[in-house]
Amino acid sequence: MSDAVLPIPASPEADILSALGARSIVLVGMMGVGKSTVGRRLALRLKLPFVDADTEIETAAGMTIPEIFEQHGEPHFRDGEARVIARLLDGGPVVLATGGGAFMREETRTRIAARAISIWLKADHDVIMRRVRRRADRPLLQTADPEGTMTRLLAEREPTYAKADLTIASREVPHDKIVDECVEALHAHLCGAPAAAQPPADVASA
Numbered sequence: 317m318s319d320a321v322l323p324i325p326a327s328p329e330a331d332i333l334s335a336l337g338a339r340s341i342v343l344v345g346m347m348g349v350g351k352s353t354v355g356r357r358l359a360l361r362l363k364l365p366f367v368d369a370d371t372e373i374e375t376a377a378g379m380t381i382p383e384i385f386e387q388h389g390e391p392h393f394r395d396g397e398a399r400v401i402a403r404l405l406d407g408g409p410v411v412l413a414t415g416g417g418a419f420m421r422e423e424t425r426t427r428i429a430a431r432a433i434s435i436w437l438k439a440d441h442d443v444i445m446r447r448v449r450r451r452a453d454r455p456l457l458q459t460a461d462p463e464g465t466m467t468r469l470l471a472e473r474e475p476t477y478a479k480a481d482l483t484i485a486s487r488e489v490p491h492d493k494i495v496d497e498c499v500e501a502l503h504a505h506l507c508g509a510p511a512a513a514q515p516p517a518d519v520a521s522a
């Protein structure tokens with residue numbers, strides 16, 4: 317009788333973790349695409365700490381984001397945001413949800429490219445508007461025409477979000493499905509496993 321020990325099959329999550337090393341996973345994309353919700357669940361799956369850059373900025377400043385915008389202006393917020401993200405990436409590996417404007421700064425994109433794998437959670441205009449309507453605390457949408465503002469922001473930002481390493485369509489399906497797709501895409505990217513076909517963001521949200 318052989319007493320050879322059968323190898324324990326490695327899980328995609330364990331493979332991802334070992335391939336990541338000290339690098340983090342960074343979720344980027346527009347407000348309302350689910351970066352924090354998906355990020356929290358992805359972190360649980362990978363057994364990594366989850367950090368939300370917006371929350372960290374608020375803690376560091378001792379103020380809410382609307383208060384920072386109101387009292388100090390957007391450029392001040394952006395400088396703080398870049399500093400906080402740099403610090404969080406230095407402390408990796410974590411799953412980091414960034415605020416919607418963070419990836420627009422070149423210095424932050426360069427840091428993320430060096431220290432993390434980035435995932436763009438891509439959703440279409442209507443999905444985003446349905447979600448952001450639930451919360452009135454986003455300073456950039458306090459305009460006379462939030463729909464028009466979102467159209468402009470998407471046009472400005474999507475070419476930059478597309479520079480992320482991976483793109484996942486965020487749409488009206490259970491969050492765990494999006495998390496599964498993130499795990500598959502990370503596994504394919506980091507370990508060469510075949511990724512399942514992705515539905516396009518515009519079709520899948522209908």
Ligand code: S3P
Binds near residue numbers: 347414454455
């Ligand atoms: C912003 C998005 C917000 C927050 C701030 C600015 C943006 O974060 O950082 O209101 O520029 O898109 P969420 O994307 O988490 O809503």
